[in-house]
Amino acid sequence: MKACVASLCRPAGGALLFGALLHATVSIAGIDQPMDEATARAMLNRFGYGADRASLQATTGMTPRHYLDRAIRTKPAYPAALNAQLAASPAAQPLDRLWPLYGPGGSERLDKPAANQPPGSDTMRSQREIDGRQMLVAASTDRLLESANSDNPGHEALLNFWLNHFSIHGLKQINKFLVADYTRQLERAMREDSFAALLKASFFHPAMQIYLDNNRSVAADSRFAQRAERVGKQLGINENLARELLELHTLGIDSGYTQADVQALARIITGAGVLNNRLPERVVSGPGAERIGYFFFDPNRHDFGEKRLLGRSYPGGHGIDEIRQALDQLASHPKTAEHIAGKLARRFLADEPPPNVVKAMAAAYRNSGGRISATLAPLVDSPAFAESLKHPSKFKEPVDFVLSAARAACDGQVIGNGQLLWRSAQDQGQAPFMRSTPDGYGTQEADWLSPPAMAKRIRLAQTLASRPVPLAIAADGKDFTACRADAATVRVAVGHLSPETRAALTGLSPQEEMTALLASPEFMRR
Amino acid sequence: MSKPPFTSRRRLLLAGLAFAASATLPRAFAVENNAPRDGRLLVVFLRGGLDGLFAFAPVADPNLPSMRPGLSREVLASGIPLGRSGFAAHPACRPLAELYAARELAFAPCLGTTDRSRSHFQAQDLFELGHGRTQGRQGFLARAGEATGGRVRSIGFSANPPLTLQGGDAELLPLSGSGLQLRHDRTLDAIRAMHGTQASGKAIDQALASQAELDRVTGMDPKAARGAAGVAGFPKAAATMARILKEQPRIGLAFIDLGGFDTHAEEEGALGRSLPQLAEGLLALRDGLGAAEWRRTQVLVCTEFGRTARENGTRGTDHGHAGLTLLLGGAIAGGRQIGDFPGLAESRLNEGRDLPVTVDWRSLLGRSLKETQGFDMATLQKVLPGIPGLA
Numbered sequence: 001m002k003a004c005v006a007s008l009c010r011p012a013g014g015a016l017l018f019g020a021l022l023h024a025t026v027s028i029a030g031i032d033q034p035m036d037e038a039t040a041r042a043m044l045n046r047f048g049y050g051a052d053r054a055s056l057q058a059t060t061g062m063t064p065r066h067y068l069d070r071a072i073r074t075k076p077a078y079p080a081a082l083n084a085q086l087a088a089s090p091a092a093q094p095l096d097r098l099w100p101l102y103g104p105g106g107s108e109r110l111d112k113p114a115a116n117q118p119p120g121s122d123t124m125r126s127q128r129e130i131d132g133r134q135m136l137v138a139a140s141t142d143r144l145l146e147s148a149n150s151d152n153p154g155h156e157a158l159l160n161f162w163l164n165h166f167s168i169h170g171l172k173q174i175n176k177f178l179v180a181d182y183t184r185q186l187e188r189a190m191r192e193d194s195f196a197a198l199l200k201a202s203f204f205h206p207a208m209q210i211y212l213d214n215n216r217s218v219a220a221d222s223r224f225a226q227r228a229e230r231v232g233k234q235l236g237i238n239e240n241l242a243r244e245l246l247e248l249h250t251l252g253i254d255s256g257y258t259q260a261d262v263q264a265l266a267r268i269i270t271g272a273g274v275l276n277n278r279l280p281e282r283v284v285s286g287p288g289a290e291r292i293g294y295f296f297f298d299p300n301r302h303d304f305g306e307k308r309l310l311g312r313s314y315p316g317g318h319g320i321d322e323i324r325q326a327l328d329q330l331a332s333h334p335k336t337a338e339h340i341a342g343k344l345a346r347r348f349l350a351d352e353p354p355p356n357v358v359k360a361m362a363a364a365y366r367n368s369g370g371r372i373s374a375t376l377a378p379l380v381d382s383p384a385f386a387e388s389l390k391h392p393s394k395f396k397e398p399v400d401f402v403l404s405a406a407r408a409a410c411d412g413q414v415i416g417n418g419q420l421l422w423r424s425a426q427d428q429g430q431a432p433f434m435r436s437t438p439d440g441y442g443t444q445e446a447d448w449l450s451p452p453a454m455a456k457r458i459r460l461a462q463t464l465a466s467r468p469v470p471l472a473i474a475a476d477g478k479d480f481t482a483c484r485a486d487a488a489t490v491r492v493a494v495g496h497l498s499p500e501t502r503a504a505l506t507g508l509s510p511q512e513e514m515t516a517l518l519a520s521p522e523f524m525r526r
Numbered sequence: 527m528s529k530p531p532f533t534s535r536r537r538l539l540l541a542g543l544a545f546a547a548s549a550t551l552p553r554a555f556a557v558e559n560n561a562p563r564d565g566r567l568l569v570v571f572l573r574g575g576l577d578g579l580f581a582f583a584p585v586a587d588p589n590l591p592s593m594r595p596g597l598s599r600e601v602l603a604s605g606i607p608l609g610r611s612g613f614a615a616h617p618a619c620r621p622l623a624e625l626y627a628a629r630e631l632a633f634a635p636c637l638g639t640t641d642r643s644r645s646h647f648q649a650q651d652l653f654e655l656g657h658g659r660t661q662g663r664q665g666f667l668a669r670a671g672e673a674t675g676g677r678v679r680s681i682g683f684s685a686n687p688p689l690t691l692q693g694g695d696a697e698l699l700p701l702s703g704s705g706l707q708l709r710h711d712r713t714l715d716a717i718r719a720m721h722g723t724q725a726s727g728k729a730i731d732q733a734l735a736s737q738a739e740l741d742r743v744t745g746m747d748p749k750a751a752r753g754a755a756g757v758a759g760f761p762k763a764a765a766t767m768a769r770i771l772k773e774q775p776r777i778g779l780a781f782i783d784l785g786g787f788d789t790h791a792e793e794e795g796a797l798g799r800s801l802p803q804l805a806e807g808l809l810a811l812r813d814g815l816g817a818a819e820w821r822r823t824q825v826l827v828c829t830e831f832g833r834t835a836r837e838n839g840t841r842g843t844d845h846g847h848a849g850l851t852l853l854l855g856g857a858i859a860g861g862r863q864i865g866d867f868p869g870l871a872e873s874r875l876n877e878g879r880d881l882p883v884t885v886d887w888r889s890l891l892g893r894s895l896k897e898t899q900g901f902d903m904a905t906l907q908k909v910l911p912g913i914p915g916l917a
Contacts, residue, residue, distance in 0.1 A: 452706055462709065516716045
């Protein structure tokens with residue numbers, strides 16, 4: 001068992017107060033205290049993907065409150081050279097263009113073989129399959145590139161948190177084409193600073209409906225099911241999304257809901273699904289039907305009976321309005337407040353955050369009606385957080401490590417060659433949209449610290465320091481070029497070094513030192 | 527986090543002597559206590575909740591056709607009967623039926639945990655922690671490894687540490703992904719020095735040791751060991767696993783997990799593809815080990831829960847309770863069913879929806895640990911707290 005950092009092994013408040021007094025001469029961090037350089041560096045690691053000289057300069061002097069408000073509410077900007085590249089990405093195509101081709105009933109069918117088969121394949125692939133793979137890798141890579149180059153790193157870290165909270169799997173059916181739009185919708189909802197907005201953006205997106213099979217769930221006595229039965233097809237409820245809504249998205253496991261609640265919610269959300277391209281317009285705009293983007297509520301599949309969810313009754317005769325009510329009921333549930341507070345604290349404070357901090361966050365969630373900024377305020381304002389910035393103990397997740405290493409290696413140059421980032425993230429088991437199960441990627445040390453993980457990180461450090469891969473966009477914007485950072489600039493990104501690390505660096509060449517710094521224990525934690 | 531006692535062979539011996547000195551304990555206890563057995567346990571964990579009623583279907587149950595009109599069709603038509611158990615193996619599991627006939631496979635149709643949530647994640651945690659609670663940092667195989675007092679090595683064949691093996695001295699030998707290889711140079715020496723005795727430093731040392739072993743045992747370029755972590759790559763991974771286990775008899779506890787069993791929709795197609803992979807992989811393991819090693823090996827194929835007795839509206843099944851567990855090995859009491867099967871009648875189902883647990887998962891894990899590692903009940907109570915007895 002590893003010894004825990006003294007400041008985090010605190011059974012009572014006494015030790016903490018003592019710790020705070022010890023550091024009083026440095027700075028008493030608080031949510032409205034302008035950050036010095038060391039605090040800014042730690043903040044960029046905690047709510048972001050690492051520091052480089054430019055981001056350090058931009059963040060030093062900012063207060064944590066401003067940093068987080070901006071993270072939630074301000075749309076990020078990317079360097080012009082990257083914008084040009086992102087605009088040309090296959091994943092940039094709007095859903096309005098993609099859905100008629102690849103959506104249900106679209107023109108590019110799965111069994112329509114492509115004119116040009118990819119080399120080396122022994123089976124005929126459809127154009128849809130070929131396009132889908134390309135699209136998914138592009139969307140996943142673009143997410144990494146945006147996170148690596150953003151002028152608002154806190155925004156990217158929080159957006160990635162929510163994308164992981166409402167995790168979808170890009171390989172499921174046509175989700176390959178939908179993950180980029182899903183990201184855009186969650187990003188938009190995040191700027192509303194409301195958990196309910198995020199929950200609805202996720203629920204009312206075809207990607208989530210498809211991922212957790214709700215597009216196929218049909219009330220057994222609905223008109224749709226009765227018509228199917230006449231031609232010998234049995235249709236019914238699929239409770240997958242309902243269960244994960246309760247267990248993962250809102251209340252959390254062990255929060256007191258029952259199997260009956262899962263079933264009631266599954267009935268409430270029947271009819272929610274996706275738009276079929278061949279559906280006649282009179283049905284799409286028929287009574288009770290509603291289209292939200294390419295999400296489609298079909299009243300013919302809905303269960304109009306009475307339901308009872310978590311003690312609240314839903315009278316019969318209601319359609320999509322009762323789905324909205326149920327989502328609001330879940331979002332405002334006190335157990336949801338606890339669940340979201342705990343999850344934020346585990347990602348942004350410590351694997352085992354102090355219960356009093358989580359309690360204060362949950363209270364802030366409830367009192368603010370689920371505002372994210374209000375929920376994060378007690379976290380960032382807590383003495384435990386200030387302490388944790390001085391002694392970062394969170395083991396970086398693979399994406400944290402890959403992006404921060406690339407940023408340190410490029411030191412402000414625009415990172416444009418996403419292949420290395422994507423392959424690293426994929427190889428280390430955390431490429432965006434590639435988690436197959438709906439719980440999302442883990443955020444704890446035990447989830448990621450392993451011999452293979454360390455081997456992969458050391459290899460990436462070697463690769464970045466020896467620069468065989470041109471990672472940055474060249475000045476002309478047309479080509480990729482090597483990153484320019486050296487041991488000195490990487491030292492700025494890493495920050496304070498322990499005596500052991502400094503001793504181990506003695507006698508290394510600059511390139512060796514850069515490798516060792518990127519693989520140092522200091523750089524493994526955030 | 528508290529670690530169980532018996533962390534070293536020395537302390538184990540001391541504990542034995544202390545017991546022997548106590549007049550209240552039978553004399554034989556100290557002598558037979560954890561007498562080393564020359565066996566090996568491999569746990570194959572199927573994540574996602576395998577639909578056991580699809581793989582091994584109770585074809586003699588009159589309710590089967592009506593509850594599973596689509597999912598039982600093929601097994602009713604051409605399933606392979608498993609002795610006189612009333613169950614038949616789905617044609618996709620043909621090799622497993624042959625192992626059953628050879629008495630090298632037994633099955634428990636209603637094994638499960640105390641999970642009530644029907645959550646994948648909670649049920650998997652419960653299974654892997656093995657102490658009846660959902661919170662904890664030490665898995666049951668890690669405790670089992672400690673209980674052998676370092677006599678055997680524990681190994682996980684996955685890239686990330688599964689909960690089952692967390693909190694112990696297990697090694698990881700990933701059979702997929704890019705492996706562990708590192709260039710030995712002075713930069714690496716510097717990196718090792720920086721990490722010292724931190725958890726990350728131990729991980730680096732273990733990566734170096736394991737890779738050296740993998741290279742030697744397989745005698746091949748480790749990059750060729752690439753393969754899917756899903757069940758699709760299992761036959762290939764199982765063959766590699768067999769080579770390593772055969773070469774390294776001291777590996778007494780091993781774990782591998784496979785994904786892709788959460789079949790909410792179009793289950794027949796999904797399991798029709800994955801079950802043959804699973805069955806072929808288990809055969810590849812048996813053949814690769816050879817008769818002598820196979821005789822000292824027990825393989826438990828487990829999943830976090832079974833699924834609903836009824837087919838759902840999308841030709842799949844939803845989360846249930848008890849599920850199918852397979853026990854394989856060259857010297858097991860095979861060709862039999864372990865534990866009761868109460869039938870599919872509505873009144874016999876758990877909450878009218880899924881199979882009740884008739885065999886606690888710890889009971890079967892405990893039996894295999896006893897038979898392969900020589901654990902007595904007192905040790906099993908530490909490895910699997912709350913174990914209600916042996917299956």
